[in-house]
Amino acid sequence: MPCDSAFKNPKDAQLVLEKIAQLSGRTGPVRLMEVCGTHTMSIARTGLKSLLPAQITLLSGPGCPVCVTPAGAMDAVFALAKDPHILLASYGDLLRIPGTQRKTSLLSQKAKGARVESVYSPMDALRLAKAHPELEVVFLGVGFETTAPGTAACILQAASEKLSNFSVLCLLKRTEPALRSLIEAKDFGVSGFLCPGHVAAVTGSDAFSFLPKDYGLPAVVAGFDAADLLYSVAELMRMLADGRPGLKNEYVRVVRPEGNPAALSLTDRVFSPCDAFWRGLGCVSKGGFAIREEFALWDSARKFGFSFSEGAEPPGCCCAQVIRGVVPPTDCPLFGKACTPQDPIGPCMVSSEGACAAAYRYRQIPL
Amino acid sequence: MCLAIPMKIKKISRPTATAEAGGLDQEVRVDLIEDLSPGDYVIVHAGFAIQKMTQKEALENLKLLEEIKDAL
Numbered sequence: 001m002p003c004d005s006a007f008k009n010p011k012d013a014q015l016v017l018e019k020i021a022q023l024s025g026r027t028g029p030v031r032l033m034e035v036c037g038t039h040t041m042s043i044a045r046t047g048l049k050s051l052l053p054a055q056i057t058l059l060s061g062p063g064c065p066v067c068v069t070p071a072g073a074m075d076a077v078f079a080l081a082k083d084p085h086i087l088l089a090s091y092g093d094l095l096r097i098p099g100t101q102r103k104t105s106l107l108s109q110k111a112k113g114a115r116v117e118s119v120y121s122p123m124d125a126l127r128l129a130k131a132h133p134e135l136e137v138v139f140l141g142v143g144f145e146t147t148a149p150g151t152a153a154c155i156l157q158a159a160s161e162k163l164s165n166f167s168v169l170c171l172l173k174r175t176e177p178a179l180r181s182l183i184e185a186k187d188f189g190v191s192g193f194l195c196p197g198h199v200a201a202v203t204g205s206d207a208f209s210f211l212p213k214d215y216g217l218p219a220v221v222a223g224f225d226a227a228d229l230l231y232s233v234a235e236l237m238r239m240l241a242d243g244r245p246g247l248k249n250e251y252v253r254v255v256r257p258e259g260n261p262a263a264l265s266l267t268d269r270v271f272s273p274c275d276a277f278w279r280g281l282g283c284v285s286k287g288g289f290a291i292r293e294e295f296a297l298w299d300s301a302r303k304f305g306f307s308f309s310e311g312a313e314p315p316g317c318c319c320a321q322v323i324r325g326v327v328p329p330t331d332c333p334l335f336g337k338a339c340t341p342q343d344p345i346g347p348c349m350v351s352s353e354g355a356c357a358a359a360y361r362y363r364q365i366p367l
Numbered sequence: 368m369c370l371a372i373p374m375k376i377k378k379i380s381r382p383t384a385t386a387e388a389g390g391l392d393q394e395v396r397v398d399l400i401e402d403l404s405p406g407d408y409v410i411v412h413a414g415f416a417i418q419k420m421t422q423k424e425a426l427e428n429l430k431l432l433e434e435i436k437d438a439l
Contacts, residue, residue: 001373001408002425012436019439038370091413121414123396143413146371150415153382153398198371201410201418223428231435238439250435253428254410254418263399263417353370 002253010227016234017051023237024055031189032056032236033325035063035179036196037353038224044362046226052233059325060355062178062280063196065142066093067323067347067354069171070277072311074099077140077169078109080304087115087132089125090140093351100311102345122154122168129158129166138300142171146198148289149263152270155291158298169300172289173276175199176207181284183215187326192218192236194229197251202267204259205249212245223251270295277310279347280323319346322355329359336360371412373420376405386411 010016024030034040040060043049049058062068074097081088088106095106095118110116115135119125122139129137141151151168158166175196182188195208200221211219218239222232232250239245249255267289276288291299300306313320317339318332329335329348339345341357348354374386374395384397386409396415397403409416 001375002420002422003429004373006429011432016436016439019436023439121396123414146412146417149399149417150396150413153396153415198410198412198417201371227432231432234439235435238435250431251428252431253420253424256418260399260418262401266399 007223007225007227010230013230016230020056020234020237021053023241024053026241027055027237029055030057030191030237030240031059031325032192032194032233033059033061033190034194034196034222035061035175036199037064037351038198039063039194039196039222039229040355040358041353042224043229044358046229047362048226048229048233056233056237059190060322060358061182061325062278062323064348064351064353064355065144065147065173066091066097066351067319068173068178068278068280069094069097069142069347070279070308070310071098071100071313072309073171073277074104075311076306076308077106078104080138080306081106081109081114081116084115085136087117087128087135087137088140089117089119089128089137091120091142092118093353094140094142096344096350097347098314098345098350100314102314122151126154126158126163126166129163133165135165137166138304139166139168140171141168144173144175144196144199145202145267148172148267148271149202149260152266155270155295155298156266159295164297167298167300167303168291169306170271170289170291172271173278174273174287174289175203176210177284177287178278178281179211181281181287182324183217185324187324190217190325191240192245193220194232194236195219195221197221197223197228197255200249200251200255200259202260202263204257205247205255206257207259209247212247216245218245219247221247221249221251221255223254280320282310314345317346319348319356322348329356332356371410371417373408374411376403376407376409378405379403384416386416
């Protein structure tokens with residue numbers, strides 16, 4: 001990758017940290033939120049939180065697609081998995097997500113005999129359907145705008161090949177309506193956003209201009225290496241200190257203002273915006289993608305009459321508040337005790353990109 | 368699962384291409400990238416290249432970091 005080491009080993013890190021500390025003297029306490037699972041993990045892995053002044057709190061918002069999938073949806077998926085003619089395929093993380101009942105997951109269904117497969121790409125699920133013409137293959141499509149174009153391409157291929165035993169259960173989500181819902185909630189208390197670089201690679205950095213324009217919040221589209229994160233935090237702090245919120249694209253090597261038009265048009269060809277349940281946010285208006293009527297034959301929801309309610313959280317689990325950045329993972333009474341990556345109760349501990357899993361794996365030891 | 372990694376394109380046979388990362392080759396879909404040549408770097412997510420990266424843009428990005436630092 002071009003100039004890889006320069007991004008991994010930030011030049012002048014000490015100087016930038018000193019400047020950030022000076023700026024935090026002008027801003028007072030600030031809370032900065034990222035909304036991407038890969039940011040959650042990169043921030044934890046690089047130790048950025050421990051380097052920043054105590055005035056700056058870095059929070060994880062609703063950025064892990066697996067974590068925002070509601071428990072009620074998983075219950076309905078488990079019911080589908082009971083059909084011996086159905087093979088369910090999805091990304092590995094999703095297979096471990098519990099429903100409303102403790103110790104239920106697709107993996108536990110698999111142990112009881114359900115046909116469940118972990119795949120890396122929707123195209124792998126399509127291949128499973130071709131290899132098993134005797135089964136109905138259902139691909140659980142979760143993700144944000146980054147994942148939607150690939151899922152769309154997969155549905156288009158299934159349609160062009162008239163594959164009759166393949167369908168997609170579309171649980172894809174849209175970032176902007178969820179951020180608006182989060183910001184408009186009464187308990188919102190975030191000073192600025194690190195915007196998700198790989199969502200923006202598809203949507204374009206301009207898709208986040210509503211943050212400063214409509215809400216007066218500074219926003220930086222950030223990459224995922226140490227330099228990206230450090231300089232993006234510095235830029236947010238500068239905007240906050242100057243009292244001039246704007247949108248900055250720090251990840252210019254990947255993100256263009258207009259995004260990837262080919263990917264956006266493919267998404268639009270197959271999906272239309274729909275209301276969707278998000279864990280922690282409830283029903284978000286236009287917060288998800290639904291498969292268009294034209295592709296109804298490849299829509300599992302239409303094919304199998306799939307519907308679900310939001311579902312209650314497991315008792316004691318704070319995932320819904322953690323996802324909104326209202327409760328830090330370590331303040332959840334279950335964190336590290338009843339709920340661990342080995343035996344997770346909530347989705348934020350299950351997914352390797354979840355805020356709780358990151359907080360558990362990279363626990364900060366006070367020096 | 369929203370992990371996306373940079374990979375180097377080795378051979379293109381649309382709609383797929385052979386891409387390499389960390390010494391391992393993988394077949395990826397390149398439907399979403401219109402202008403692509405062997406040697407280009409792409410960001411791959413869930414088996415699909417979602418965006419292209421060039422040396423020129425990486426250098427521009429490093430220049431941008433300098434600008435951010437100088438403005439602090």
